[in-house]
Amino acid sequence: MSTTHDLVSALKAELKAAGVTYADLAVQLGMSESSIKRIFAKADMQLSRVDDVLRALKLDFADLARRIADEQPASRELTLEQEKAVVADRKLLLMAISCLSLWTFEQIVGTYTLSEADCVRYLVALDRLGIIELRPLNRYRLKVAKGFRWRPNGPVMHYFRQHVVHDYFSGGFDDEGELLMLVHGEVSPSEASALVERLQRVGSDFAQQHLADQKLQPAQRRAYTLVVGMRSWLFAAFRDLRRHPDPQDR
Known part of the structure; x- marks a missing residue:
């Protein structure tokens, strides 16, 4: 699905949530209702028109973009490269598992001997790997499904078999x-x-x-x-x- 399509779909959802009809929007933008319907039907909207709709909704573009990101389908499995990067540093693996468990930045710092600077550095690394989306104030959004699985024969499961199985089952x-x-x-x-x-x-x-x-x-x-x-x-x-x-x- 294209970014423009995602954007228009999100605008439709916001209009519906706000109870704003195409007729209402047409009046606010000084356009005909048929023109508004055509724009949304084609899912092809110029940025200037997007700004107009956002103003009518009293919505900030950053908020809309964040909502679009939140609705993107999450990955159910990491790539081989992502897993290799995660297990290459045990502290990064710890941070990844903490994020998958939805721990807050404060919980991680309060539980482990990682400095705040280290935690931020590892959050940035996970963001670059595409596992999380790092947000202001060290908050984040998972970009993988909560019920995702590690690759059956991938680096993380190999690490698990070598270093974790005995500890877990003991x-x-x-x-x-x-x-x-x-x-x-x-x-x-x-x-x-x-x-x-x-x-x-x-x-x-x-x-x-x-x-x-x-x-x-x-x-x-x-x-x-x-x-x-x-x-x-x-x-x-x-x-x-x-x-x-x-x-x-x-």
Whole structure:
């Protein structure tokens, strides 16, 4: 979708929200209603005309641009280059995870031994990578979907397997709100796919609840990490005992 199309669509939405009809706008701009309809139908508007509409709406262009940016579809997966850049610096990775968890600048500085200057520098780096949009006063907007996934065989998951898996699974999983399940079984491939879809919905539910609970005070929230996995696999210690090795086990 072109930028002009986005701009005109946003103006339409603002007109509707303000209860301003094309007829009302035509009167304010000294134009015919048919001309206004034609301009919006073609989604082709000169900047001078955009300014006229904004004045009629008593809206600033910067506010409109920000609203357009907020409505852009978020990426559900980072590029290989983005992930490589993130894992190349553990402090940048920490900052990225903090942003994905929607932590404020003040929370990050208050929790970790990063200076304010370092935090700003890493926020700028994430902005340049296209992961966030940095805004005034060290605020930001995520440019990735909250429920996005790291690339299955990408740099971040490689880092996770090397440095995080043992640390994560070494816990007891016996505290409030914690659970560890290991379930074995045989099902059809189609049913396995259906189960994967349901597990993806659980991940999405977790992400949505995280967003909903942002209205709570930090003291009322607790950080959790949900890990969901399902694969056709045989434990390495048992593979040499199998009469007919399955290629999928390798």
